[in-house]
Each structure stands twice: as C-alpha cells, then as structure tokens.
Amino acid sequence: MAFEHREVLPGVFHIRDGMGVCMTLLVGEKQALLFDTGYGVEDVHAFVRTLTDKPLTVILSHGHHDHAIGARWFDKTYMFAEDIPDFLTYTGEKQRSIVKEQAEGKGLQVVQDYLTFAPSVPENLQEGAIDLGGMTAQVIHCPGHTPGSAVIYVAERQLLLSADDWNPCTWLFFPAALGAQEHRANVRRLMQLPHTHVLCSHQPMLFERSMMDDFLNGLTDDVLRSAKPVDITPYEAIDTHQAELPHGQIFVFDWAKAGL
Secondary structure (H helix, E strand, C coil), X not given: CCCEXXXXXXXXXXXXXXXXXXXXXXXXXXXXXXXXXXXXXXXXHHHHCCCCCCCEEEECCCCCHHHHHHHHHCCCCEECHHHHHHHHHHCCHHHHHHHHHHHHHCCCCCCCCCCCCCCCCCEECCCEEEECCCCEEEEEECCCCCCCXXXXXEHHHCEEXXXXXXXXXXXXXXXCCCCHHHHHHHHXXXXXXXXXXXXXXXXXCXXXXXXXXXXXXXXXXXXXXXXXXXXCCCCCCCCEEEEECHHHCEEEEEHHHCCC
C-alpha cells in the first residue's frame, strides 16, 4: 500500500495516502480515533490496523471526496449533519470516476469495486470530549471550509487538528463554503485554545501555532479587498480571489460571499 506515516507526537500518527491527502490517528491507552479517511483507493482500515488494534472511532472532518471516500472501509463513521449533502455529492460515482482516473495516472492500484460500492452515510456527530485513555479528543464544530467542518483539540498534546479550516493553502470557494469573514471569525475562536502545534489535512508536517496565528493576523479586510482574481478549474463560474499571506500562505475565497 502507498500510505506513509509519522508519529509526530506520542500517540499521534499523521498519515498520508497515495493521493497525497493526510489523516490523523490518535492512539490512547484504551482506544483510538481516526480523523478523516482519505480518497479510499486503498484499504485505509487495513493500514490503520498495522498501527493499532485498539477499538476505533472514525470521524470525518467534512464531506469532500479527499477526506470521505475512504469511509467505505469502515462499518461506522461520524460527521456533522450539515455536511451530509456534500458527502452524498462528493462520494458519488461521478466523483469516484474522476478520482480513479487521477489515481491510475499516479500509478496507484485502485481496488476493483471503487466505482460500484455504495458508501454508507455517516452517523450524526456531536460536539464533546472523547476519552481515549490518557488522551482526550475534543470535537468542535467549526463552520468555514464547509458548513459541517469539524476540528479536534487534544489538550494533553496541546494540539489542534484543523482539517481544511486552516491549511497554508486554505480554500473557501466551494459552493457550500461560508463567507470569508464568517470563516475567519469561527477559526479565530479556535485560537483561544491553548495549543502549541497544528496538524492540517494537506501537509505532512507538524506546524508551530505561530504559522496559523500569522495566517489569521494577516487576513485583514484590507488584505481581502486587495486579493487578486484567479481561475480555479472547474469553478470558473465562481468569482474566486486569492489573498497573499505571511510565509507564502494563500487564502482563496468566493468574492461574492466576502461581505466587503
């Protein structure tokens, strides 16, 4: 299998699938939690079981294909209900056909039933703390990248799992995404948590909190107003703009929703 992983903190495994998207496995003394499941072109459940045999809870950060199609490998997953419409769209056969072609173009061996299986709809996720044994996963609803976006805070590791609500390249132009100012306000509330490090979904490394601080501090109204138009395929019908932020970070958003 094409999975790669690294234990970035004790009991915290950041995993990247063959398509390049990341997911995070938290392994406590009593049980484990997997945050996201990747594209699902390979058996992520089998790979996770090479890292832990503890009882496993699977949470999806949101309903986009690169995070949710891999849910097909698990009997039960959880996601905030606001993202069920996106889940049904982005895990459908049309999107899986696109992913299959992309994966084969990378030389990956895609499972035979990738276009024919029917993904099970996730069960409703609730905010709250999950005791893994010596490690607590605090599930937080943080609308932004999508209406049902989830993040996880791990107090014992002073760690925030930001999913796609913050990446060095943050996208906020999908049809269901919130406006730039709503996203900024919701994500800024996360900075009240006493975390020192961040893991996101599209980079394999562990980031210092300062990277995310600089992103949010740089995302002012003036910076949004000066953002330049960009074309994002296949979203040319959306008036996408790109704001340039510290350390080469970017924020791509729907100008019509920016409220400027």
